[in-house]
Amino acid sequence: MMPSFFIAHGAPLLAIEDNEYTQFLSNLGKELPRPKAVVLFSAHWESAVQKVSDVNDYKTIYDFGGFPEALYRIQYPAKGDKQVAKEIEQLFAKHSVPYEVETSRGLDHGAWVVLRLLYPEADIPVISMSVNPHLTPEEQYKIGKSLSELREKDILIIGSGGTVHNLGAVKMVADNVQVDDWALDFDEWLARHLKDWDLESLFKYNSLAPTARLAVPSYGNEHFVPIFYAMGAADDQQRATLLHRSYRYGNLSHSVWQFG
Template sequence: MIPSYFFAHGAPSIVLEDNEYTKLLKEFKDRTPRPKAIILFSAHWEETVQTVGAAATYDTIYDFGGFQDELYQMMYPAHSDRVVVEQIQNLFTQHGVKSVRDEQRGLDHGAWAVLKLLYPDADIPVVALSVNRDLPNEQQYEIGKALAELREQDVLIIGSGGTVHNLRKLNWRSEDIDGWAEQFDNWIESKVEAWDTEALFQYRGLAPYAGEAVPTNEHFIPLLLAMGAGDVNRKAKLLHRSYQYGNLSLSCWQFN
């Protein structure tokens, strides 16, 4: 059974960078069984109804500005998989999750920047999935859990976001790490490793500096989705954690 994963996607320029985190992502395909398809929840695709990407070939969305020209030339022409789309929607229906298809939308940078590091040849089918910031955390977890059985069919489930994501507090020239960001992530780490979902669902009222770390929750949601997909065995492993620009977290969680 392939584990599910949470990847922080950081700034869009991460796809051009060479550091310990991007090294981990680039080596991922060499140490992980090749999946038959990839399901990816992106923090940058928000819908009020769970939406399932079904484009024949995805366009590449450049949903950012002010970065290197090279980024705007990159493409990730992956295609969806209608069989997997059907399986996803059937599972959602079985678990009481309403879903719709979108056959037009491309891949935003929360999806393609991560995928280009993981599988640069874009030769594995991808089913992009939206997130809904208005749902309670318990329901986010259940959405991921609804798809867990697909892991037994060699489908890789990924949540792409960031545990600490506050663009207003970034220091673009800083090489230091803000203590409040570390304290929040330390709390998250302890609760995820203990699989303390009760505390995680209430993180906003319990975790230190939650307001600073998660001013809006769309980037945190993919962690709960990926964790839900790992509910069968409830084993979590932090593979990496570092920071960009003082407090933008780059973390990778594996859920077996």
């Protein structure tokens, strides 16, 4: 059975960098069984109602500014898969998850930065999915759980975001600096409860986790919540494994969690 993943997409610069993290993701894509399709929940696509993309050919969205010109020349011409999109719709209907179909939106950098590192040939069909940071963690988990049987069909489910993502605290001009203690404290708390599949504590991370308000600020929780969608997709195999964790800019975490 295909596992599900939470993968940090970091800063857009990852798309043109060669470092420990980009090398890890490149190797991960080679080591995983080849999926039939990828279903990806992106922190950079927010909607009040769950969106399911049904797109033939994705355009590449450059939803950032002030970066090197090389980033804006990157193309990731992934294709969709109407059959998988229809299966997702049927599963949402079965589990009473409200949804809407999106037929024109391209892939934002939360999606294509990760996908390009995993599958540089853009030869795996993609179903892009929105997230709703205003739902409770329980509701986000339920949405992921409703799609769990897709993993039996060799479909890879990914939540793309960041466990520690506070743009007001990152030190973009000081890359290789000591990691802030508050970022480490939050990630260590998270790791303990993920490995125990302690949903009761994880669903209350905002009040229980140390330094949660720094690691997951209220204005940026959309980057954290994809982890609940990815976890829910592996509810039938409640096992969490930390595959990689590193940091940039003092506190921006590059975490990769495998579920199932």
